[in-house]
Amino acid sequence: MGFKVLYNGIDLSTIVDGFTAITRNIGSGWTNNTQTNLKGGSDFIRNSIDSKSITINFIVNVKPDRFTSIRKQLAKALNVTAPQPLIFDDDINQVWMAVPDGVPTLDESTFYQAVGSITFLIPDGYSTTIDTKVLNESNSGGELGTITHNSDGSTKVQINNQGTLETFPQIKITSVHENGYLGLVNENGILELGKRDEADGETVPESEVLYTTDSDLQFSDFVDASGKVNPQIASVGGTCDTTGEIGYLKDGLRLITPSTATGSTHRGGMLSLDIPPDSNGEKGSVNFYAWFNIFVHALQNGQTGLLQIMFTDSNDKFVAGYGIVKSDKTGNTGAAKFWIGGDHPKEWKSIVFTTNDGEQTKDPNNNTMFNSKKGSADFVKQGASLGFYWKGSRQTINVPELENVPIERVYIFIGNFTNSNKFLGELSLRRFWCRKDKVDVWHDLPNRYQAGSVMELDMENGKITKDGISSNNELVTGSEFISLPSGETELDIYQSSWNTTPPQIEIQWKERYL
Numbered sequence: 001m002g003f004k005v006l007y008n009g010i011d012l013s014t015i016v017d018g019f020t021a022i023t024r025n026i027g028s029g030w031t032n033n034t035q036t037n038l039k040g041g042s043d044f045i046r047n048s049i050d051s052k053s054i055t056i057n058f059i060v061n062v063k064p065d066r067f068t069s070i071r072k073q074l075a076k077a078l079n080v081t082a083p084q085p086l087i088f089d090d091d092i093n094q095v096w097m098a099v100p101d102g103v104p105t106l107d108e109s110t111f112y113q114a115v116g117s118i119t120f121l122i123p124d125g126y127s128t129t130i131d132t133k134v135l136n137e138s139n140s141g142g143e144l145g146t147i148t149h150n151s152d153g154s155t156k157v158q159i160n161n162q163g164t165l166e167t168f169p170q171i172k173i174t175s176v177h178e179n180g181y182l183g184l185v186n187e188n189g190i191l192e193l194g195k196r197d198e199a200d201g202e203t204v205p206e207s208e209v210l211y212t213t214d215s216d217l218q219f220s221d222f223v224d225a226s227g228k229v230n231p232q233i234a235s236v237g238g239t240c241d242t243t244g245e246i247g248y249l250k251d252g253l254r255l256i257t258p259s260t261a262t263g264s265t266h267r268g269g270m271l272s273l274d275i276p277p278d279s280n281g282e283k284g285s286v287n288f289y290a291w292f293n294i295f296v297h298a299l300q301n302g303q304t305g306l307l308q309i310m311f312t313d314s315n316d317k318f319v320a321g322y323g324i325v326k327s328d329k330t331g332n333t334g335a336a337k338f339w340i341g342g343d344h345p346k347e348w349k350s351i352v353f354t355t356n357d358g359e360q361t362k363d364p365n366n367n368t369m370f371n372s373k374k375g376s377a378d379f380v381k382q383g384a385s386l387g388f389y390w391k392g393s394r395q396t397i398n399v400p401e402l403e404n405v406p407i408e409r410v411y412i413f414i415g416n417f418t419n420s421n422k423f424l425g426e427l428s429l430r431r432f433w434c435r436k437d438k439v440d441v442w443h444d445l446p447n448r449y450q451a452g453s454v455m456e457l458d459m460e461n462g463k464i465t466k467d468g469i470s471s472n473n474e475l476v477t478g479s480e481f482i483s484l485p486s487g488e489t490e491l492d493i494y495q496s497s498w499n500t501t502p503p504q505i506e507i508q509w510k511e512r513y514l
Helices: 064-078 231-235
Strands: 005-007 018-023 030-036 042-049 052-060 084-088 094-100 105-107 114-122 127-129 133-136 145-149 155-161 170-174 181-186 189-194 204-212 245-249 252-257 266-274 287-297 305-312 318-326 333-340 346-354 376-382 385-390 393-398 409-417 426-441 454-458 463-466 487-495 504-509
Touching: 052 094, 064 105, 064 114, 133 145, 155 504, 231 305, 231 318, 245 266, 245 409, 252 266, 252 409, 287 305, 287 318, 305 376, 305 426, 318 376, 333 385, 409 426
Parallel strands: none
Antiparallel strands: 005 084, 018 052, 030 042, 052 114, 084 094, 094 114, 094 127, 105 114, 133 504, 145 155, 155 487, 170 454, 170 504, 181 189, 181 487, 204 426, 245 252, 252 426, 266 409, 287 376, 287 426, 305 318, 305 409, 318 333, 333 346, 376 385, 385 393, 454 463
């Protein structure tokens, strides 16, 4: 088997007949900046890594009338508009992001054999490992490093970055105990999240989680609302048959038995939850937060359906709702819908997206919110302000007449349009939890990082998420995203001073090599 060179997923050895030389040199080269010293010589200021060139030489053992096809195949393989993966057979776990540079050659002067060369430019000057290194609680103590939890709640992580360059990790911190602060420190910088002096508890307006599927995995606390009026559709004058059945299937709430009724614009099944009272025994939340995880994926064009998460007062008067609606009976277009109640109930916003599984990355409407791997969204009511999460921020509207209206009930409707017989292949509410804010009672303060809360820090792209929600606002002023130096290094992670229960840690990185 001959030596292989893979570029942009194409094995170039299947086009040519062999490689005679590969020039990779050592490192990428360095540019040094100096300043003339009046006493003689120069003072060093700084240096930087240059881009890198790699040249491969090859032969083509074909007859002259075949040279044309070889030229065309190589030209097609090399015709890219951005750096693509370049991998060599003798270093199969390293990938260079490269673009062809200059004019590739093919010398056809010898009748039965052509020789040629291709030069690639690697703009960033380094390669990365194809595989991702993962250090976690399970493999701690191995070749990648060691995680040591201390009695004061802090954690020391010894990391072995075997690459020759610094790298920018992804760090996942799962809280085991309530916590209000995270500090990450290594030799390259300091990153702080939350509030260092956040208290464990005091008599102040607080937040309380009133329901969560984390302790009710199959949504058993929701009760059948079959036959009841759909509060959102009815509020705008529509009709909806709710005699179908929804319940837990596979991964969450799904449509089990469709309604066969006619004469309504919508048909499906519905469940409701009376939100439990707070620690004072008071029902209803004027200041309310709900987090949920939705999965929607049309497996065929023309599939339709809708999922509604609706919030009402004790009399089932509609307050607000977050929905997924696909009424497109020929294509693959759906929408996230934000509905408001009050004196003038209406659909406030409709944001279009493609109901794929997030695989069409070049589609501007690609389903990056509600695919099989993601799905996190939320709704918040703070008095008259209603907020709906969409792609990293909240869409907010002020509805004055709802300022003092408490949310007391949640309805979940999953169904279809009466004039459609093709239901969405995947439509599921996978998780749900809600809380009441500003509960004026002495209680253990639910801190910003609850037990089970997951913080994900993407050091390369400068992104932070908390439980799947963009949370860069958690950064303390002056923080900087940190990198892992080459070799063995220490990363220290601190929590609130009163929290002595260490978190669970996972660190991922790709090694980078000159």
